[in-house]
Amino acid sequence: MPREIQIANAAGFCFGVKKAIQKAETMDRAFIFGSLIHNPQEVARLASLNKKIVHKLEEVEDNKVVITAHGLDINVISQMKERNLEIVDTTCPLVTKIYNEGHKLEAQGLQMVIIGDPKHVEVKGIASRMKNPVIVYHEEDIPNVPEGSRIGVVCQSTLLMEKFDKFVTLLKARCAEVVPVNTICKPTKDRQSAAAALSRTVDIMVVIGGRNSSNTHKLADTCKMNLPEATYHIETAQELDPKWFEGKNKVGITAGASTPDYLIEEVIAKIRSYDSLVPA
Numbered sequence: 001m002p003r004e005i006q007i008a009n010a011a012g013f014c015f016g017v018k019k020a021i022q023k024a025e026t027m028d029r030a031f032i033f034g035s036l037i038h039n040p041q042e043v044a045r046l047a048s049l050n051k052k053i054v055h056k057l058e059e060v061e062d063n064k065v066v067i068t069a070h071g072l073d074i075n076v077i078s079q080m081k082e083r084n085l086e087i088v089d090t091t092c093p094l095v096t097k098i099y100n101e102g103h104k105l106e107a108q109g110l111q112m113v114i115i116g117d118p119k120h121v122e123v124k125g126i127a128s129r130m131k132n133p134v135i136v137y138h139e140e141d142i143p144n145v146p147e148g149s150r151i152g153v154v155c156q157s158t159l160l161m162e163k164f165d166k167f168v169t170l171l172k173a174r175c176a177e178v179v180p181v182n183t184i185c186k187p188t189k190d191r192q193s194a195a196a197a198l199s200r201t202v203d204i205m206v207v208i209g210g211r212n213s214s215n216t217h218k219l220a221d222t223c224k225m226n227l228p229e230a231t232y233h234i235e236t237a238q239e240l241d242p243k244w245f246e247g248k249n250k251v252g253i254t255a256g257a258s259t260p261d262y263l264i265e266e267v268i269a270k271i272r273s274y275d276s277l278v279p280a
């Protein structure tokens with residue numbers, strides 16, 4: 001009997017990433033500032049189409065530069081303008097929404113707190129637009145928020161939903177006033193909810209996506225809550241191990257927002273090839 005393979009109801013490319021890739025693909029050649037998406041295989045495919053990833057402005061050998069779906073530090077954008085570079089901005093509208101929410105909170109006189117990875121380009125972009133933000137990523141960062149302060153809270157678009165709620169509770173215990181705006185984007189919420197639901201009904205979960213992809217890591221974390229011993233995060237089908245599937249008849253699959261469909265299809269095909277290993 002073949003294994004049952006189910007794909008989460010929401011998985012793979014989100015509209016923001018899809019739009020950014022389509023835009024870059026329309027250009028004859030493109031210099032993309034930072035990872036357009038956090039998926040090494042898709043980045044390599046784009047490189048083969050003359051879309052070069054650069055990390056310094058000196059590396060841009062054209063008068064055009066592409067800003068990625070995650071947005072960019074506003075100071076770097078100013079430097080691009082000083083160099084008279086034409087900016088092709090593929091910042092996701094849901095990232096721009098976070099900037100706007102932050103500005104609205106600051107207009108209320110609140111100190112901004114951003115929950116997210118301070119090394120991530122999206123968080124750097126949000127922080128660069130706020131007056132004097134405090135970034136909290138680990139619980140140990142909470143004491144950096146001034147005690148008794150009035151704060152507005154936003155978060156990285158791909159944050160784990162449980163983490164946002166937990167951190168807001170911790171901040172409420174410390175601050176005089178907390179105005180939280182949950183800025184986790186809908187595609188991320190949909191992917192997390194679908195992964196959680198599927199991981200409750202299967203024997204094994206395979207999570208496909210870049211190791212540098214924040215939202216893929218969070219999907220894996222979500223699945224591990226239900227299947228701590230049987231959740232595997234892989235980038236490509238080559239990493240699959242047939243031993244993982246021994247005695248497992250129901251396989252769940254999910255994929256991060258930067259994972260192209262062809263990688264998902266390759267994984268499914270490889271798992272199908274293990275069907276003969278199902279005990280009779």
Ligand code: SF4
Pocket residue numbers: 014015016017069070092093094095157158185186187188215257
């Ligand atoms: S993960 Fe969300 S915020 Fe990021 S590009 Fe996709 S839709 Fe936009």
